[in-house]
Amino acid sequence: ETGVTQSPTHLIKTRGQQVTLRCSSQSGHNTVSWYQQALGQGPQFIFQYYREEENGRGNFPPRFSGLQFPNYSSELNVNALELDDSALYLCASSLNRKNTEAFFGQGTRLTVV
């Protein structure tokens, strides 16, 4: 068991709504990264948080935002949901910012209708 937990596991939202996904990192890990995995594709990097600050961002619009809390847990917020946002959202925690051994949670399956 990796120790990284995500909630909820499944979610259905309507286009235009906002969603918040949550991630508890593995004990001792100060770095959290978020990925979006579309069907049949590999995970795509959204952003990373290190010690409560954004530490890198992929090619995602500003309506994708995040937070990291003092206990290193994290949230991913998506505003103005679009149908193409339907995907598996994965959270990964690691001991270092380079993700030399990132541990993933089971993911949140988001469906936008």
Add this chain to the structure above:
Amino acid sequence: DQQVKQNSPSLSVQEGRISILNCDYTNSMFDYFLWYKKYPAEGPTFLISISSIKDKNEDGRFTVFLNKSAKHLSLHIVPSQPGDSAVYFCAASASGSSNTGKLIFGQGTTLQVKP
């Protein structure tokens, strides 16, 4: 622009034989490579990694080979077991402040090990 490519969407091998999963990359700045295994309804599980200063790393039944000149890496599983049946992702990262924390994944290869 797919910087990490896994050109074989699927692979089927017999139990006990060797499984070889391949991965190609285009960015010469990549200096760390990882392999992940993913079962349905679970997150990816870290398998093995290799730094660009090495050309081989071994962990039990899993060995990763890196050919920097060809920008190619491969994962060998010997012997293959039915429990190895899963989707395998290759991932890469690059040094530099603008790349910190970003893992670039391939599309994945579905491995089926037949009993």
